[in-house]
Amino acid sequence: MRLEEELAEAMEAHVAGVRATPAMGGAIRRRHRSHRLRFRTAGVALATAAVAGAVPVYLSLNAGPPATVSGPAAQSGQGTAVAVVPDVAVPEVVGMQTQEALAVLEAAGFKAQIEGDGGDGGLVVQQTPAAGEKVAPGHVVVLTSAPPSPTADPKPTEDAGRGGEDRPSIPDDLGDLGDGRRFGGVEFTYLPAGLQWGEGSVKDGFGKTSYSTWWQEDGLEPGMYSVQAVVYRGQAATELGRRMKGYRDQGARPVEIGGERVYIVRAGEDVGQIEEEGTPTAVWTESPGLAVEVMMSPDYYARLGQEKAGAELKRIVEGVVPGR
Amino acid sequence: MTEEDEAAFDEFLAARSTALLRTAILVCGASQHDAEDLVQNALEKVYRHWSRIRHDNPESYARRVVVNAAISAARRRRVIQEITFARPPDTPAASPDVELREELMTELRRLPARMRAVLVLRYWEDLSENETAALMGCSTGTVKSQAARGLARIRERMSPREGVLG
Numbered sequence: 001m002r003l004e005e006e007l008a009e010a011m012e013a014h015v016a017g018v019r020a021t022p023a024m025g026g027a028i029r030r031r032h033r034s035h036r037l038r039f040r041t042a043g044v045a046l047a048t049a050a051v052a053g054a055v056p057v058y059l060s061l062n063a064g065p066p067a068t069v070s071g072p073a074a075q076s077g078q079g080t081a082v083a084v085v086p087d088v089a090v091p092e093v094v095g096m097q098t099q100e101a102l103a104v105l106e107a108a109g110f111k112a113q114i115e116g117d118g119g120d121g122g123l124v125v126q127q128t129p130a131a132g133e134k135v136a137p138g139h140v141v142v143l144t145s146a147p148p149s150p151t152a153d154p155k156p157t158e159d160a161g162r163g164g165e166d167r168p169s170i171p172d173d174l175g176d177l178g179d180g181r182r183f184g185g186v187e188f189t190y191l192p193a194g195l196q197w198g199e200g201s202v203k204d205g206f207g208k209t210s211y212s213t214w215w216q217e218d219g220l221e222p223g224m225y226s227v228q229a230v231v232y233r234g235q236a237a238t239e240l241g242r243r244m245k246g247y248r249d250q251g252a253r254p255v256e257i258g259g260e261r262v263y264i265v266r267a268g269e270d271v272g273q274i275e276e277e278g279t280p281t282a283v284w285t286e287s288p289g290l291a292v293e294v295m296m297s298p299d300y301y302a303r304l305g306q307e308k309a310g311a312e313l314k315r316i317v318e319g320v321v322p323g324r
Numbered sequence: 325m326t327e328e329d330e331a332a333f334d335e336f337l338a339a340r341s342t343a344l345l346r347t348a349i350l351v352c353g354a355s356q357h358d359a360e361d362l363v364q365n366a367l368e369k370v371y372r373h374w375s376r377i378r379h380d381n382p383e384s385y386a387r388r389v390v391v392n393a394a395i396s397a398a399r400r401r402r403v404i405q406e407i408t409f410a411r412p413p414d415t416p417a418a419s420p421d422v423e424l425r426e427e428l429m430t431e432l433r434r435l436p437a438r439m440r441a442v443l444v445l446r447y448w449e450d451l452s453e454n455e456t457a458a459l460m461g462c463s464t465g466t467v468k469s470q471a472a473r474g475l476a477r478i479r480e481r482m483s484p485r486e487g488v489l490g
Contacts, residue, residue, distance in 0.1 A: 010425035011448040020341035
């Protein structure tokens, strides 16, 4: 028999038992509705977006910069990206099923090696480096695996697992920001009425050095945003400058708001790509080495209506002043 | 989106989601669970543009999105995969057929993602070289050479024992 045919048969046998669940339509619509923070950050996380769907917000944030800071060139050679990217924090995986831990580490841009009696079907009892330690993306995290004890809590059902997605652990790298209006050395003096601080923040999730937080309408789940802001400094500000140039190359022209030249675009999921139905985004350079980005969730934008949303976005931009 | 759009999307899923899921598993080399996540994510994109694309061959659009997502996922999975799928040393020999298939799948997984995608699309999905090229956004020549090289690599690695393969 020819190899092509053998191969086709092997593939057929491999997937013959696979059936898509009838619940897929519901799952897709849920994803569509939940324009979570991570969907916006998926733009930053680039290639990790597919996997990021299952991991908490902070993981997709951490996973972002390594894949993107060095631009499209980095995508072809994974090795080249590593040399120039900032270190990222290792996520906590102790207590997880080994497989789950692998997925989480993978999504965060790390490699993993399993040791111990539990093999790849056990529970993670120890990790090196420890959670929170900053290491280079691609670093090998050594997991010690123990056999799952028979009385241990069995792996949660699929549904419970997906439910967990609704309770992402929210990063709070910058601590308590009060109303969230002052961070990263700038102040947001104007925010649309009805928005409250999202009680979370991220440092260096959008390149080094960057700060981000977000605000929500009443009743929004934790981890979702109505308006998100990122303050870029240093290298991150340089990267953002490049992105703005990319917007310009795609035909965007800056508008002048409060003396700054601001690009207002619909940012797609791919970094730097303008997309018809992308996230309404304003980016500008406030002063050398300091740039700011304000994003409005597409849901919030739609609720306000194009005209009002556009006006609010401008007022937010106008209200940004270097911090006191 | 109108109710009719929604109903058409459900029909589309009923007809195509299993095939797309299988393609994703083969191209990305992932477990069904991971592939489901990937396919849902890709189909969310299809859903987002559904009212616009539903009359214009949504099937090929969806397949393209899924294959691309599977290729990127495969690239990221690589290292972990090799750990996860490493064969236990003392697996008892199954029937020769089953064993051959498993070896073929193992070798398939070892190929670079795009090369593997070409083999899946050409030989499992039975697409023509032109269709495969259009779907992957490359030239027919690339499809030809990737398919030939993919087969050659598999043949080379299997040949010590499986001299029978033509």
